[in-house]
Amino acid sequence: MANNFVTVATYNNSLEANLAKQLLEAEGISSYLANESTVDLAWHLTVAVGWIKLQVHEQDAAQAKFILGSSNLEVESAAEGEETTADDADDDDIIKVSWADQTADRAFKVAVIGLILIFLPFQLYSLWLLLRLLLSRTRDRISQNRQWKVITALLINLLNLSILWIIFS
Numbered sequence: 001m002a003n004n005f006v007t008v009a010t011y012n013n014s015l016e017a018n019l020a021k022q023l024l025e026a027e028g029i030s031s032y033l034a035n036e037s038t039v040d041l042a043w044h045l046t047v048a049v050g051w052i053k054l055q056v057h058e059q060d061a062a063q064a065k066f067i068l069g070s071s072n073l074e075v076e077s078a079a080e081g082e083e084t085t086a087d088d089a090d091d092d093d094i095i096k097v098s099w100a101d102q103t104a105d106r107a108f109k110v111a112v113i114g115l116i117l118i119f120l121p122f123q124l125y126s127l128w129l130l131l132r133l134l135l136s137r138t139r140d141r142i143s144q145n146r147q148w149k150v151i152t153a154l155l156i157n158l159l160n161l162s163i164l165w166i167i168f169s
Helices: 014-026 036-041 043-049 058-081 086-091 099-117 120-135 144-168
Strands: 005-011 031-034 052-057
Touching (some): 005 058, 014 036, 014 058, 099 144, 120 144
């Protein structure tokens, strides 16, 4: 009967688990973290062992759940009560980059690396990306600020290919 522990919460990292354990111990409830060492040493087994389990004695389970639940509610209510300013709202905006812009960036980076290393596969990959960009029929179009990257990548690739032609001929 002394070992009748029940799980009141599960955590995927030991930091959160230890914070919850300390919260319970501050209220006078003794607790135990099952699987903590396993998860710390072999994090890839977290799901297999069933996460880190915060366990308490059966008679303290209801009170522990209440304490953990009320502490989460306090954090959520504090977060809801904060007013957001315009600066905070601007920081939360996510700028989505289109496929065409990502491809243009990648082609430019590979062309520059190819210029530094003068290695044929880099030029071929960059030219392949530019060709895909040219032949794509998607709605994504290259933005104005990325068009110079496409032109520069093409010029760098032509320069690299001419350098390779001179070297190997």
